[in-house]
Amino acid sequence: MFCILRYNEQQRNVSYVPDRFEASDVVLRPDGLIIYVVFDNTILIGAFCTPLATQTMNCTDKLLYWSNNTFNKAKSEFEGITYNSLQDTYFIVQETIPSTDTPGVYNSKIFEIQIAKDHSFPSIRLIQSCKVNWTFDSSSKGFEGLQFMTHHKMGKSYLLALCEANKCTVQTAHNHSINVVGHGKLIVLEKHEAIHNGESTVSFQEKQFLFPILLDPCLWVSVGIVNLPSDLEFVDYSAVSTYSQNSLIYIAVTSQENSQVWIGTIEEIDQSPYFRITPSNRSSVYNIPQIIGNGNTCETQYCNIEGVAWVNENQLVLVSDQEKATQGVVCSFKDESIHYFLIPNVKESMATYPSYCSSLLLFLTLYTIFYFPSH
Secondary structure (H helix, E strand, C coil), X not given: CEEEEECCHHHCCCCCCCCXXXXXXXXXXXXXXXXXXXXXXXXXXXXXXXXXXXXXXXXXXXXXXXXXXXXXXXXXXXXXXXEECCCCEEEEEEEEEECCCCCCCEEEEEEEEEECCCCCCCCEEXXXXXXXXXXXCCCCCCEEEEEEEEECCCCEEEEEEXXXXXXXXXXXXXXXXXXXXXXXXXXXXXXXXXXXXXXXHHHCCCHHHHCCCCCCCEEEEEEEEEECCCCCCCCECCEEEEEEECCEEEEEEEECCCCEEEEEEEEECCCCCCEEEECCCCCEEEECCCEECHHHCEXXXXXXXXXXXXXXXXXXXXXXXXXXXXXXXXXXXXXXXXXXXXXXXXXXXXXXXXXXXXXXXXXXEEEEEECCCCC
């Protein structure tokens, strides 16, 4: 099934359409009709119709633009998006930005945005953009995923920011030894508002995007670290998403390098880091379907998984980045795409995939093809 992105005819005089779409994360709109995809090479956001939307309404896949047209040609470095259920807004995280204080040090930045439900033009309104007080030693190994969390007992909300590298350091990102894997981390972030000389945040909030040296209207402060299971031996971590069902909160974490998804559970606790991973009979590492290569060995075909979101308790939607120049041709068949997967139980997995190469059932893949209207 092919997916075509279109832009509104009213946008012709201001439109900018990238020549590639390096998908980095995905989130499902609460009504289940639209999925939003962010890209690390463009600030534009993709709005894609879900299978439910195509069955119940006249739905068209689109690129969404920002109210400040200066933004629309910017490279975003966006790596995560999550829905804020309290305010009906979305948070997006930039992987890294250069520190304004220390050369060679990097921070991240978080944007809060509002998306017009009717996708009118422009569709995206910036509410606030604020720096994170967590530092990285590389521009390419920062935060790779983001999840909004409500702590019901404390009446507070937090963001869980997923580090790409084990131990959250670039040194471990290039070391695949057994001593380095198994150190995945979620940084728990809390927003602290700031007031600068009584100036309204609205008057300069959009300048934050182009001029990060300016004072931010708020700061995201790390208040704890949630350690992923030590036996989760991922080389890297590319996305995170949670799903609440009754009293349980399921969590999914993907790895691009391993081409796998880990599913577990997470719960609230009364003290820092305010959340912890808990044992569950559903906790498991799932292979994203592989192919059988030469010598009956398993070969990765989903080489660039960068985003994950829950559709329901048994279904995930994943997005993939552009293939790397160093990867084989098989990786190009699944890059820059949207994929739906069913999570099987053990019996289903064995019946459908006698080979150990796969343990996630492929439901549907939507390849993104971009359509340029004639002028």
